[in-house]
Amino acid sequence: MILKNKKALIIGVASKRSIATSIAEIFAKNGASIALTYQNDKLKSRVEDIASVLETSEEVLLHPCDLSIDDDIRNLKLDIKDKWGNVDIIIHSAAFAPRELLNGDYVDNITRDGFQIAHDISSYSFTALAKEFRDIISPCGSMLTLTYLGSERVIKNYNVMGLAKASLEANVRYMSHSLGNDNIRVNAVSAGPIKTLAAAGISGFNEILKHVEDKAALKRNITLEEVANTALFLASDQSSGISGQVIYVDGGFNISGV
């Protein structure tokens, strides 16, 4: 029960296969109080269903939040402040780029709008959460985001999302210095490929899975549970000395050469 008495806000549940769903499940099992958000009304009932089966003794808080809308982030904060007073853990497990950009030639397909949207939702929104929530995150609090190797290596079809993840990882470092003044830690988990709704938007995703299976040190793909267990460690006081880091949960794929 390493998250006993901790309050965790988890953003990014869209389906049972979402990384955020696995994180919510393991956090609940480890004693955390849970708040979940849903991006829009279409996803509301799905998130309600997921909330209803979490193994937690307390009511799960549910709130709409579209990360592209400042008022949504503000209302989320006001609701959390009202219900909980403060929050210990914020998980940012959300990203978006227009689908037509996650395919084909990077330069031919990029647009100014698509570039801005990808960076806004996938990187700036993490800072926006920090800015809004800073005064109610407890000392020893932890903020965590999800990133991918496409930030530093060229991955076919990942295109503009690679740039947005590079921005997100730089964001983790700058945020960790800024929030470190309040004893709040900021980290990222760089997960290997997992079939989720977001992953389905990337052309040729099955080829990526096969390549990782062949080349990763562990000769297999990783599981949702493995990502969630690392999130558990980074959210808990067990990782109290770690901030500003990108931790790879990818079966050792990122260190593989020839």
Ligand SMILES: NC(=O)c1ccc[n+]([C@@H]2O[C@H](COP(=O)([O-])OP(=O)(O)OC[C@H]3O[C@@H](n4cnc5c(N)ncnc54)[C@H](O)[C@@H]3O)[C@@H](O)[C@H]2O)c1
């Ligand atoms: N699946 C993978 O292979 C993989 C690998 C590494 C990193 N990641 C990252 O993990 C995170 C979670 O993705 P996932 O794979 O669980 O997919 P997912 O589709 O289940 O989750 C993506 C989430 O982003 C949310 N989102 C998108 N735009 C939003 C907005 N404007 N406001 C609020 N929420 C918004 C969606 O509602 C959804 O809940 C993403 O940052 C993704 O880039 C995924």
